[in-house]
Amino acid sequence: MAHILVVDDDVLIRVMVTKMLENDGHRVTTALDGAEGLRLFREDPPDLVLADIIMPTLEGLQLIKTMKQIRDDIPIVAVSGGSRHISMVDNLNLAEIAGAEATLPKPFTKKELNAALIRAVS
Amino acid sequence: MPGLHVTTEQRYSTLLQQVIFAPNLNAREEFLAEAFELGRGALSQDAIPPDELVAIHHNAILCFSQKNPDMKLCDVVDLLTLPLIEMSMAYGMSFREQLEKQYRALLDKRLQESHRLEAVGTLAAGIAHEFNNLLCSIIGFSELAFEGLSDEEPAKESIQQVLVASLRARDLVSTMLQLARKNSGLPSEEIDLISEINSVIKLVDVREKKLEINFSSGVPNAFITAKPGQIQQIILNLCINAADAMEHCGTIDINIESTTSDECLTGVGESAICITISDQGTGIPPEVQEQIFNPFFTTKEPGKGTGLGLSVVHRMVEDLGGRILVESRTTGGNNGTDFRIILPFVDKDKRGTSCQKKCSLYKAHNHGG
Ligand SMILES: Nc1ncnc2c1ncn2[C@@H]1O[C@H](COP(=O)(O)OP(=O)(O)OP(=O)(O)O)[C@@H](O)[C@H]1O
Ligand SMILES: [Mg+2]
Numbered sequence: 001m002a003h004i005l006v007v008d009d010d011v012l013i014r015v016m017v018t019k020m021l022e023n024d025g026h027r028v029t030t031a032l033d034g035a036e037g038l039r040l041f042r043e044d045p046p047d048l049v050l051a052d053i054i055m056p057t058l059e060g061l062q063l064i065k066t067m068k069q070i071r072d073d074i075p076i077v078a079v080s081g082g083s084r085h086i087s088m089v090d091n092l093n094l095a096e097i098a099g100a101e102a103t104l105p106k107p108f109t110k111k112e113l114n115a116a117l118i119r120a121v122s
Numbered sequence: 123m124p125g126l127h128v129t130t131e132q133r134y135s136t137l138l139q140q141v142i143f144a145p146n147l148n149a150r151e152e153f154l155a156e157a158f159e160l161g162r163g164a165l166s167q168d169a170i171p172p173d174e175l176v177a178i179h180h181n182a183i184l185c186f187s188q189k190n191p192d193m194k195l196c197d198v199v200d201l202l203t204l205p206l207i208e209m210s211m212a213y214g215m216s217f218r219e220q221l222e223k224q225y226r227a228l229l230d231k232r233l234q235e236s237h238r239l240e241a242v243g244t245l246a247a248g249i250a251h252e253f254n255n256l257l258c259s260i261i262g263f264s265e266l267a268f269e270g271l272s273d274e275e276p277a278k279e280s281i282q283q284v285l286v287a288s289l290r291a292r293d294l295v296s297t298m299l300q301l302a303r304k305n306s307g308l309p310s311e312e313i314d315l316i317s318e319i320n321s322v323i324k325l326v327d328v329r330e331k332k333l334e335i336n337f338s339s340g341v342p343n344a345f346i347t348a349k350p351g352q353i354q355q356i357i358l359n360l361c362i363n364a365a366d367a368m369e370h371c372g373t374i375d376i377n378i379e380s381t382t383s384d385e386c387l388t389g390v391g392e393s394a395i396c397i398t399i400s401d402q403g404t405g406i407p408p409e410v411q412e413q414i415f416n417p418f419f420t421t422k423e424p425g426k427g428t429g430l431g432l433s434v435v436h437r438m439v440e441d442l443g444g445r446i447l448v449e450s451r452t453t454g455g456n457n458g459t460d461f462r463i464i465l466p467f468v469d470k471d472k473r474g475t476s477c478q479k480k481c482s483l484y485k486a487h488n489h490g491g
Binding site: 010012013016017019020023054081106107108109 | 250253255256259266
């Protein structure tokens with residue numbers, strides 16, 4: 001059981017991922033943009049972060065970089081469904097460069113979500 | 123007389139090859155001038171029938187535009203054809219009209235095709251983010267609902283169907299995204315065709331119990347330059363099509379050979395590799411053949427095919443600087459289809475200066491987009 005911070009601008013995704021993670025016994029906090037995510041990250045440091053990169057621009061990348069500067073021991077999973085200007089493969093590559101331990105393309109199944117969490121902490 | 127035809131034609135087409143692969147503009151001009159000198163003579167002596175000449179040009183234009191992706195097709199046509207039209211004026215307006223009509227049709231078709239592909243790619247990339255988010259919720263909530271229901275609950279099976287459908291939608295979006303050219307950030311590398319094809323065969327073997335695949339290679343070191351996964355995707359798509367055409371029962375032959383017969387690629391000091399995938403299926407009638415590479419063209423029932431397989435294959439082969447050809451028989455006892463893919467060859471044994479030059483040429487081409 002871990003404390004997981006979920007940052008995503010899509011409310012449906014926040015609700016869904018929260019349910020999935022809570023069903024597995026995790027504690028979940030959610031943020032709808034980079035600023036809120038960063039505030040929660042500082043106030044109540046999680047064990048793991050699940051961050052969407054496109055919200056709706058590439059601000060998730062900056063978020064990952066900043067979080068890594070604050071605490072580089074907290075693993076981050078970067079999530080992306082691609083965007084108008086940059087492909088999914090490319091922005092997930094960028095997220096790894098920014099410091100994310102694991103990446104997860106959208107849409108994902110519960111199994112894929114769990115696998116990404118395990119990749120990030122191992 | 124027929125013997126003479128062949129040699130003049132061959133000389134003529136070789137000259138056009140030299141135009142295509144000319145190292146610089148001056149050389150290109152020289153070869154062009156020489157080609158038209160020969161063409162003029164040949165026409166006046168009836169050594170090359172006009173429609174043969176048109177066919178040779180038709181090929182040359184396709185190759186030239188493939189070799190020079192940055193050049194507009196209309197400029198290519200101008201470069202290779204205008205002098206020919208001029209010189210043929212003396213031989214009557216009808217020839218000129220025939221030429222122009224053919225090139226206009228070719229231009230239109232290629233333009234239409236590239237516009238359609240572009241439109242699909244842009245559309246897919248444009249909605250990818252939103253669409254993937256929506257799909258993500260559909261998949262996730264269905265899974266949650268599924269888990270929350272006990273096995274007796276009749277709704278459980280319905281939810282399962284929602285899941286299956288949404289996973290199919292996910293595949294469709296990812297296929298459409300592959301149509302957008304710059305979809306892969308991975309760099310190109312040297313790829314071993316034989317091991318790539320073997321891995322696809324394993325995959326198909328698991329899915330297709332009544333299908334046999336014969337694979338043979340006449341080239342021990344079949345290396346080409348490609349992005350990881352590209353070759354597998356190409357071969358897999360062609361094998362699935364072949365399996366469908368044979369109703370999942372029969373033999374697919376895959377064969378690799380080195381080739382110098384494809385003049386368009388091999389011309390001057392280039393070597394190429396040819397992968398042939400043959401089936402004994404229904405075959406493709408000529409009027410269908412014209413459309414098979416169009417995105418969303420399918421003859422399969424709804425749900426059985428999206429019509430994207432071959433357009434993805436076509437796009438990838440073009441990206442690799444290669445060509446794809448189809449030959450099909452729909453009548454008689456030996457009906458079936460051969461897809462031939464011709465790709466630039468990295469010759470491991472003969473890797474010297476000439477090969478280095480060739481590799482950098484393909485790199486330039488690949489990274490140009
Ligand atoms: N080996 C083959 N034999 C006979 N017909 C073929 C063969 N390969 C392709 N075709 C024809 O070309 C059409 C287009 O093929 P393509 O792979 O693009 O789409 P599809 O197979 O219908 O759907 P998808 O590949 O997206 O599942 C097919 O519907 C079929 O009519
Ligand atoms: Mg297909």
